[in-house]
Amino acid sequence: MAKEGIHPNYRDVAFLDQSNGFQFITRSTVVTKDTIKLDDGRELPLVKLETSSESHPFYTGTQKSVDSLGGRVEKFRNKFAKLTPTKK
Numbered sequence: 001m002a003k004e005g006i007h008p009n010y011r012d013v014a015f016l017d018q019s020n021g022f023q024f025i026t027r028s029t030v031v032t033k034d035t036i037k038l039d040d041g042r043e044l045p046l047v048k049l050e051t052s053s054e055s056h057p058f059y060t061g062t063q064k065s066v067d068s069l070g071g072r073v074e075k076f077r078n079k080f081a082k083l084t085p086t087k088k
Helices: 072-083
Strands: 011-017 023-028 035-037 043-049
Touching: none
Parallel strands: 011 043
Antiparallel strands: 011 023, 035 043
């Protein structure tokens, strides 16, 4: 006889890669506050991801330049260049 209330809630969960909109559904026990309404009418718990296998350079074979963010890296370097110790 199985004990009640000792197992986590194992159910379908939607995962959304926020960098490119890729979405997949798998079963999980993850706890989340967000939900998503699917095209088939189901409402599932939603986990938002910063990256997935669809957007990570290791899996896609592409490398994004960090400096493609509007020159932020260059602005940072210029701002803090005087704080770096000089080599003698």
